[in-house]
Amino acid sequence: MPKVSMTVNGKPVSGDVDSRTLLVQFLRETLRLTGTHVGCDTSQCGCCVVHVDGDAVKSCTALALSLEGADVRTIEGLANGDKLHPMQEAFRENHGLQCGFCTPGMIMTAVELVSRKGHTLDEKTIREELEGNLCRCTGYHNIVKAIAAGATAMGAKA
Amino acid sequence: MYAFNYHKPATVADAAALASQHADGKxxxxxxxxxxxxxxxxxxxxDIIDMGKLNDLKGIEVKDGVVTIKAMTRHVTVATSAEVRKAIPALAELAGGIGDPAVRNRGTIGGSVANNDPAADYPAACLALGATIHTNKRAIAADDFFTGLFETALGEGEIITSISFPAPDKANYQKFxxxxxxxxxxxxxxxxKGGDVRVAVTGAGDSGVFRQKDFEAALKANFAVAALDGKHQPEKGLNSDIHADAEYRAHLIGVMAKRAVAAAK
Amino acid sequence: MSAQGVGASVLRKEDFRFVTGRGRYTDDINRPGQAHAFFLRSPHAHATINRIDHAAASKMPGVVAIFTGDDIAADKVGGLICGWMIHSKDGSPMKAGAHPALAQGKVRYVGDHVAVVIADTYAQAREAAEKIVVDYGVLPAVTDTADAARTGAPQVHDIAPNNTVYNWHIGDKGATDAAFASARHVAKIDLVNNRLVPNAMEPRAAVGEYDDASDGLVLYTTSQNPHVARLVLSAFIGLAPEHRFRVIAPDVGGGFGSKIFIYAEETVCVWAARKVRRPVKWTADRTEAFLSDAHGRDHVTHGELALDAAGKITAMRVRTTANLGAYLSTFSSCVPTYLYALLLSGQYNIPNIYAEVDAVYTNTAPVDAYRGAGRPEASFLVERLMEIAARETGKDPAEFRRANFITAFPHQTPVILAYDAGNFAASLDSALKLADYANIGKRKAASAAQGKLRGIGFSAYIEACGIAPSAAVGSLGAGVGLWESAEVRVNPIGTVEILTGSHSHGQGHETTFAQLVSGRLGIPFENVSIVHGDTDKVQMGMGTYGSRSGAVGMSAIVKALDKIEAKARKVAGHCLEASPDDIEFRDGKFTVKGTDKSIDFPSVALQAYIAHKFNGQDLEPGLKESAFWDPTNFTFPAGVHICEVEVDPATGVTTIEKWTAVDDFGNLVNPMIVEGQVHGGIAQGVGQALFEGAVYNTDGQLVTASFMDYQMPRADNLPFYDVGTTNTPCPSNPLGIKGCGEAGAIAAPPAVINALTDALGHEDIAMPASPLAVWRAARKTMAMKTAAE
Incomplete structure (x- = not known):
């Protein structure tokens, strides 16, 4: 089996993989990083969003082998020890999650959104940018609020 | 997924050679x-021939009123390119509306155009802007490129290297x-562009993207929303599914065309 | 109210693990040596299985075993059951067709389980499954709800002629018909309550494991009620007795009802684990979820409302056909009967109600409870009829409702339920203000000036939650009691573990239950942990559904806390050398009345375990109590939702401009969590009204089998919601709470459709009101306007 190497959450990792192994399978099954979830098979739900070289990517729609040498960040790599990332804290503060299954993808999407669109995000922008992330629990109300608050908090920190 | 052999060539020539060798490859x-x-x-x-290492297929160039986008350029890059936004704002807006942010971070113009999905956005831009599709073998006019559902003029071992779009005077893309x-x-x-007007429709046709020549003629005579009053897209040849039947699609083509004319800049 | 007790919007304990990716869902669990299961599913809606040849498949790489219905039969594995008996009008029991976990002789819907392949990897199992050759004898299929009972329709189960599961009815037909005969006005409606796919974001999954040392089974599964799963898998399906069978439901990623039921896949995984002596894991992909999760709703209904000259309702008459799919799922039979027709009185004084419900089999996925379960169907019918009646009689829809509100409690409806408390007018008044109903005319005019159509719609819903008094549901046919259990374990240093039979799948029990205990015992919130979802830890429980975990599950905790307090009081008495009757307990302190002699709760806990201060023969050492709470009545959450929409007639796009919700949930434990439940419920209700609909074609293929075709509500489809509450405490449980989990999904659909029909100026629109449907309806509107001019 071919071997793939990449950096995940700052650590070099490698593994022998079947060529069809998706990034999400490499993360969940090889590295046992189970915070990245799979909620659909048509690349729509966004539960699997991680960052690849800083970009939000659906890890269910990328071959692990394609990402040889990439710098990958998952939800497990966002907090600084027990100190939550401001976006994680904002989801908690604003009750932006219920069952928690979509949450890692939502947070990773939100963090990248801030990197592209800045710290002041209006409701319309946030809702549009969440096109690729489904949540069945929250009705999105508190997710939208959490992302706006998280974006502000990320700015305050910087 | 079914099993496949994985290749990651370093040059377009190698990629083309692999594609020729493996007729059932992608x-x-x-x-x-x-x-x-x-x-x-x-x-x-x-076989899967991964083009991810072909770095010379990435980038955007604007010269002499022509925007040339290399095939492996991602949608996000087109959407946020200041040069594209200046030369053909409609093209940047189209790229910024493809899929969702994660799709735009991975998806490429070459992949979209080569696949010719009947619901893809770029084929409409190619046709309406009179783009030229450049391959490792030749240059193909957009009018000759899209040949049917998921069908293109690309031959075996032929790889899109870039697409060039002449900047129009005004353009807009409206999607439902x-x-x-x-x-x-x-x-x-x-x-x-000058006296010429092109109207391309995607998502609706049962053989993929097409030009609406009736609308084009009306708009050539008078580039105004009112010029489309009384113009109707025939239902024949349009797709029907649970979300939209042919009648609705035909109607929406008229509505979206008017909105595009109104918003063109 | 303490800062972290009942009534406070305490942030959730569980969130730290969820936002850091440390949640542990079933698919995150991997057992040593585990093999993977892939289910070969029927591609046909209806076919005989003439032969299955898996010789070639068995030789594929990695294959451990392949099982079919023959193996299930040979092992005498019982069929999946439906746990609620419904009798037809003629007294005959419902016709329950056999439901083997792997099909035997016949498949009845696309997605039915034909065989399971167990292999070292999932990819190997899936590849081998493609080599299985099944000789099907394809039969014509019946998929249409209204058509299923037609003479000559394809027969799904031999045991059920005309595909009829039951013909059930409720109410006084004679009195109702008489009231209609003398009515001044009759409002009528024919409607379809569209079939929905629950689509919790976490797909179902199961890991079955066999321990040959104990000859015991372990099942990790995505379940809302692991104890009920164990009960059914033990007592009915017969896989292992309960004392040698552990069911664990770890973090569950949403359920909305769909994870109540006992499914074929988890049954097969745990059964096969013993056969192959290896753990067996299965995780659904989303397509499998669409095909095989129990769907929701799917009614065809004719309803009528009779009014007298004063505009008072005198009677309601209903005829419903409910599609239960190809097999009876675990609680399917009670959904279109007791969870539906009992709510037909709504918030209104309706002296006479008569309802007939025919349940039918079709060649579609089983249909069972989905968020609201029967009550959204009732509410949609009642609130659409109320709106139409108001319009037809020229009355303001809010005031027409108010004039018919029940105002005195308790109120006995003609359909069994006795509402214990409520103040419907209070919710209506509050909602009218929040929605700025007074200025709707101006907003409609502003929209019209832009070429848009604006409308406003009301929904004054009521639901029966806190399910339910065991004897009562038993008399209605339930196979189980619907109490809940709790155990309070106080540790020697005064920290507390609560073991509960409720099981959170997003509701935040780890937080709300801890709030209750923290406030009651006066100990820090952090010192309370909740244990749930494991049959080896929690003795027995009935699980989480029907908005019952607060009203029933927390009430059980209250009962156990009462016992803890009584025992602790005795211990404190010994410590303080006072009679327990002279001791008061407040803010975590036991104090001898009228003195400053006191001892705090953790010290009492320690003394209870040290047992030095009292005679162990007179008072048992330790501090641990349990309780079972059986509700005394259903609870009756109710409220008013108001939806305001704008329609673009050129495209058919409907935009929700404003959403107002005022709900009476009784006392609130955690207002933040309650609001979140309301938001989510509204989104699902809006989804039903505007976006979602499972569509089968006439061959029985599910056309909407992925998110590509089934429209899930997205962030940009929905607005912020204005949520308010009123409070009439529930008199039927010690906390005065009613439940909030389903309200939004029950309230929302009629609010949306009433708004849409108000905008359109006619009633001709069905759910889901997609852009295509609304465009067509708006064309009719424009034609009516043109004709009127």
Whole structure:
């Protein structure tokens, strides 16, 4: 089996993989990083969003082998020890999650959104940018609020 | 997914050679359509030729009023390119409306155009702007490139290297999304350059993207919303599904065309 | 109210693990040596299985075993059951067709389980499954709800002629018909309550494991009620007795009802684990979820409302056909009967109600409870009829409702339920203000000036939650009691573990239950932990559904806390050398009345375990109590939702401009969590009204089998919601709470459709009101306007 190497959450990792192994399978099954979830098979739900070289990517729609040498960040790599990332804290503060299954993808999407669109995000922008992330629990109300608050908090920190 | 052999060539020539050798192989660009299709086991390529290392296929150049986008350029790059936004704002807006942010971070213009999905956005831009598709072998006019559903003029071992778009005077793209998939049910790209007007429609036609010549003629005579009053897209040849039947698509083509004319800049 | 007790919007304990990716869902669990299961599913809606040849498949790489219905039969594995008996009008029991976990002789829907392949990897199992050759004898299929009972329709189960599961009815037909005969006005409606796919974001999954040392089974599964799963898998399906069978439901990623039921896949995984002596894991992909999760709703209904000259309702008459799919799922039979027709009185004084419900089999996925379960169907019918009646009689829809509100409690409806408390007018008044109903005319005019159509719609819903008094549901046919259990374990240093039979799948029990205990015992919130979802830890429980975990599950905790307090009081008495009757307990302190002699709760806990201060023969050492709470009545959450929409007639796009919700949930434990439940419920209700619909074609293929075709509500489809509450405490449980989990999904659909029909100026629109449907309806509107001019 071919071997793939990449950096995940700052650590070099490698593994022998079947060529069809998706990034999400490499993360969940090889590295046992189970915070990245799979909620659909048509690349729509966004539960699997991680960052690849800083970009939000659906890890269910990328071959692990394609990402040889990439710098990958998952939800497990966002907090600084027990100190939550401001976006994680904002989801908690604003009750932006219920069952928690979509949450890692939502947070990773939100963090990248801030990197592209800045710290002041209006409701319309946030809702549009969440096109690729489904949540069945929250009705999105508190997710939208959490992302706006998280974006502000990320700015305050910087 | 079915099993396949994986290749990651370093040059376009190597990629082309691999593609020629493996008739049942597939070129992998961003993978935004190919990978989901393979996951659903609707495609069974023997070989995957990953173009991810072909760095000379990435980038945008604007020269002499022509925007040239290399094939492996991602949608996000086109959407946020200041040069594209200045030369052909409609093209940047179109790229910024493809899929969702994660799709735009991976998906490429070359992959989209080569796949010619009947609900894809770029084919409409190519047709309406009179683009030229450059391959490792030749240059193909957009009018000759899209030959049917998922069909193009590309031959075996032929790889898109770039696409060049002459900047229009005015253009706009209006999309009506499938409420579930968010692909285009109807997408209308209107472009005016000198005395010429082109109107291309994606998402609706049962043989893929097409030009609406009746609308074009009316708009050539008078580039105004009112010029389309009384113009109707025939239902024949349009797709029907649970989200939109042919009658609705035909109607939406008219509505989107008018909105595109009104918004053209 | 303490800062972290009942009534406070305490941030959730569980969130730290969820936002850091440390949640542990079933698919995150991997057992040593585990094999993977892939289910070969029927591609046909209806077919005989003439032969299955898996010789070639068995030789594929990695294959451990392949099982079919023959193996299930040979092992005498019982069929999946439906746990609620419904009798037809003629007294005959419902016709329950056999439901083997792997099909035997016949498949009845696309997605039915034909065989399971167990292999070292999932990919190997899936590849081998493609080599299985099944000789099907394809039969014509019946998929249409209204058509299923037609003479000559394809027969799904031999045991059920005309595909009829039951013909059930409720109410006084004679009195109702008489009231209609003398009515001044009759409002009528024919409607379809569209079939929905629950689509919790976490797909179902199971890991079955066999321990040959104990000859015991372990099942990790995505379940809302692991104890009920164990009960059914033990007592009915017969896989292992309960004392040698552990069911664990770890973090569950949403359920909305769909994870109540006992499914074929988890049954097969745990059964096969013993056969192959290896753990067996299965995780659904989303397509499998669409095909095989129990769907929701799917009614065809004719309803009528009789009014007298004063505009008072005198009677309601209903005829419903409910599609239960190809097999009876675990609680399917009670959904279109007791969870539906009992709510037909709504918030209104309706002296006479008569309802007939025919349940039918079709060649479609089983249909069972989905968020609201029967009550959304009732509410949609009642609130659409109320709106139409108001319009037809020229009355303001809010005031027409008010004039018919029940105002005195308790109120006995003609359909069994006795509402214990409520103040419907209070919710209506509050909602009218929040929605700025007074200025709707101006907003409609502003929209019209832009070529848009604006409308406003009301929904004054009521639901029966806190399910339910065991004897009462038993008399209605339930196979189980619907109490809940709790155990309070106080540790020697005064920290507390609560073991509960409720099980959170997003509701935040780890937080709300801890709030209750923290406030009651006066100990820090952090010192309370909740244990749930494991049959080896929690003795027995009935699980989480029907908005019952607060009203029933927390009430059980209250009962156990009462016992803890009584015992602790005795211990404190010994410590303080006072009679327990002279001791008061407040803010975590036991104090001898009228003195400053006191001892705090953790010290009492320690003394209870040290047992030095009292005679162990007179008072048992330790501090641990349990309780079972059986509700005394259903609870009756109710409220008013108001939806305001704008329609673009050129495209058919409907935009929700404003959403107002005022709900009476009784006392609130955690207002933040309650609001979140309301938001989510509204989104699902809006989804039903505007976006979602499972569509089968006439061959029985599910056309909407992925998110590509089934429209899930997205962030940009929905607005912020204005949520308010009123409070009439529930008199039927010690906390005065009613439940909030389903309200939004029950309230929302009629609010949306009433708004849409108000905008359109006619009633001709069905759910889901997609852009295509609304465009067509708006064309009719424009034609009516043109004709009127």
């Amino acid at each position: 070129l992998l660009a961003g993978g935004m359509t190919l990978l989901p299709t393979m996951k659903q086991r609707l495609a069974q390529p023997s 999304r499938n409420p579930a998939s968010r692909y285009a049910i109807v997408g209308v790209f209107v472009a005016k």
